[in-house]
Amino acid sequence: MSRRRSAAGQPRRRISLRTMGGLCLTMAFLLCCPLLHAEEGIPELGKITIRDLQDTGDRPASRAAYTMAAGNTSWRGLQATEGERENFSTFAAARQTPPDEYGDVTAKDVGEAVPGAAAKESADEYGDVAPDSATAAKPQVQIADPLRPFNVAMFHFNDKLYFWMWKPAATGYKYVMPQPFRQLFSNFYRNLTAPVRILNNLFQGKPGYAGEELAKLLINSTVGVGGLRNCAEECFGIKGRNADFGQTLGKWGLGPGFYLVLPFLGPSSPRDGFGFLVDWALRPQTYVGTEFFDYQNVGLFVHEKINSTSFRIGEYEALKKAAVDPYVSMRDIYIQYRTDLIENR
Amino acid sequence: MRKVLAGLMIFIISMIPLHAFAASALDMVKTNANSVLDVLRDPKLKGDAGKKVKEQKIEAAAEKLFDYVELSKRTLGLNWNRLSMDQRKEFVELFKTLLRNTYIDRITAYTNEKVEFTKEMQLTETTTEVQSVVTKGNTTVPINYRVIKKGNDWMVYDVVIEGVSLISNYRTQFRDILGSNPPQVLIDTLRKRVGK
Numbered sequence: 001m002s003r004r005r006s007a008a009g010q011p012r013r014r015i016s017l018r019t020m021g022g023l024c025l026t027m028a029f030l031l032c033c034p035l036l037h038a039e040e041g042i043p044e045l046g047k048i049t050i051r052d053l054q055d056t057g058d059r060p061a062s063r064a065a066y067t068m069a070a071g072n073t074s075w076r077g078l079q080a081t082e083g084e085r086e087n088f089s090t091f092a093a094a095r096q097t098p099p100d101e102y103g104d105v106t107a108k109d110v111g112e113a114v115p116g117a118a119a120k121e122s123a124d125e126y127g128d129v130a131p132d133s134a135t136a137a138k139p140q141v142q143i144a145d146p147l148r149p150f151n152v153a154m155f156h157f158n159d160k161l162y163f164w165m166w167k168p169a170a171t172g173y174k175y176v177m178p179q180p181f182r183q184l185f186s187n188f189y190r191n192l193t194a195p196v197r198i199l200n201n202l203f204q205g206k207p208g209y210a211g212e213e214l215a216k217l218l219i220n221s222t223v224g225v226g227g228l229r230n231c232a233e234e235c236f237g238i239k240g241r242n243a244d245f246g247q248t249l250g251k252w253g254l255g256p257g258f259y260l261v262l263p264f265l266g267p268s269s270p271r272d273g274f275g276f277l278v279d280w281a282l283r284p285q286t287y288v289g290t291e292f293f294d295y296q297n298v299g300l301f302v303h304e305k306i307n308s309t310s311f312r313i314g315e316y317e318a319l320k321k322a323a324v325d326p327y328v329s330m331r332d333i334y335i336q337y338r339t340d341l342i343e344n345r
Numbered sequence: 346m347r348k349v350l351a352g353l354m355i356f357i358i359s360m361i362p363l364h365a366f367a368a369s370a371l372d373m374v375k376t377n378a379n380s381v382l383d384v385l386r387d388p389k390l391k392g393d394a395g396k397k398v399k400e401q402k403i404e405a406a407a408e409k410l411f412d413y414v415e416l417s418k419r420t421l422g423l424n425w426n427r428l429s430m431d432q433r434k435e436f437v438e439l440f441k442t443l444l445r446n447t448y449i450d451r452i453t454a455y456t457n458e459k460v461e462f463t464k465e466m467q468l469t470e471t472t473t474e475v476q477s478v479v480t481k482g483n484t485t486v487p488i489n490y491r492v493i494k495k496g497n498d499w500m501v502y503d504v505v506i507e508g509v510s511l512i513s514n515y516r517t518q519f520r521d522i523l524g525s526n527p528p529q530v531l532i533d534t535l536r537k538r539v540g541k
Contacts, residue, residue, distance in 0.1 A: 102414065102430060105423065110421070142517075318451060322448075324535070325518045337508050340508020
């Protein structure tokens with residue numbers, strides 16, 4: 001640079017011009033960059049043209065691309081050969097693009113990992129999984145279902161119960177009870193069950209959240225007029241955290257055991273069923289009655305259920321409608337949801 | 346000068362990919378989701394005619410956003426290999442129709458939900474999870490989109506709602522069917538299901 005500056009008459013201006021030009025070039029380059037780096041990071045002229053072809057051809061008319069792919073003369077075919085050339089790259093070995101969009105897949109391609117309990121046949125098909133695929137995708141969550149006939153029967157029982165009892169009851173209740181009142185009830189019941197959340201947050205080693213729930217209990221019971229309003233969240237932004245004893249046991253390392261559909265209560269497991277009993281014991285409402293289960297505390301529970309169902313009419317129907325096999329779908333939703341609560345929240 | 350420029354370029358090029366990777370997945374999903382939300386909130390689109398237009402626009406957006414082949418592959422897992430080429434193609438179409446029929450009503454029913462894209466998390470070299478939170482009234486639902494890099498675009502291959510993965514859910518169901526039946530039974534079941 002300095003050499004040019006001394007040679008030129010007006011060095012500053014020329015340099016700034018050149019720099020400007022350079023900057024423009026760089027900017028132009030920057031714009032192209034994502035294109036160049038879309039796959040590997042090594043800009044290659046051939047690659048760009050192929051990708052450009054794909055971009056114009058593949059997206060708007062994907063059906064045309066499908067037929068192309070079937071004919072095996074697609075850009076993907078080209079790309080695969082290119083992938084072989086790129087073997088020097090560390091990524092190329094790990095990233096094997098199938099030559100055909102509809103071609104065979106490997107366990108890695110589809111994020112499939114360690115076999116679950118439900119993988120009935122061909123165990124070795126699932127066995128050989130590259131070690132890094134464990135990080136690529138978590139093994140799919142599965143739950144054993146040894147009591148399937150019983151569970152299927154209970155599933156149908158609960159299903160009918162929902163359509164014949166819970167839903168009509170909640171619909172009628174929703175009709176007679178204005179939304180603000182239902183919200184008050186919902187807040188009130190939630191506030192009452194604060195001990196369940198405080199203790200379970202403590203058991204799970206989350207004293208911060210236990211403190212939040214305690215603060216919510218105190219604020220909502222006083223400023224929120226006996227828990228009728230959720231003032232802690234609305235006025236002070238204290239969110240708190242849901243916690244139950246089944247989740248606590250899960251956090252302590254206990255697996256769900258097996259799938260168990262409980263009558264009235266729905267999808268569960270021995271672990272979560274036991275958790276429900278413990279939480280039942282922690283609920284102040286339980287001690288309204290004279291027995292552990294009697295018509296008073298169960299009656300309150302039923303009202304709580306109908307009240308909360310009135311906010312969620314249509315959710316169960318939607319889940320059921322989305323399923324190809326509702327029973328298996330519900331089982332999977334249950335175990336995925338519970339596992340997420342235990343592992344990620 | 347040229348060397349400096351070249352050096353600068355190489356430097357910038359080496360910096361860009363990470364940045365581009367980091368920004369685009371979330372932006373891509375966000376842009377598409379926002380365009381859908383704009384359609385849904387369009388006050389002009391009311392009644393049955395409006396609903397038709399809404400559905401068409403959403404389908405067009407979904408076509409751009411979802412990679413149905415990838416989605417189907419990941420849903421079937423290794424069972425994909427048991428299907429013949431024709432069965433694979435039919436499966437993709439049937440599964441797409443099933444998802445469309447299931448979710449279009451729920452999407453058009455969206456009104457005053459607030460959608461907030463929070464962050465993205467890289468899963469593998471080619472896949473990323475874009476996390477969002479949907480708020481309606483005083484309930485919040487976390488919805489995460491898993492996207493895969495295809496060419497220059499990020500395509501959605503899985504949606505995780507409250508920790509429940511869509512493809513895992515269907516995979517369990519399909520595996521249950523394929524465990525004791527040939528692939529054609531699954532195709533027939535799906536055909537019946539979508540009413541074809």
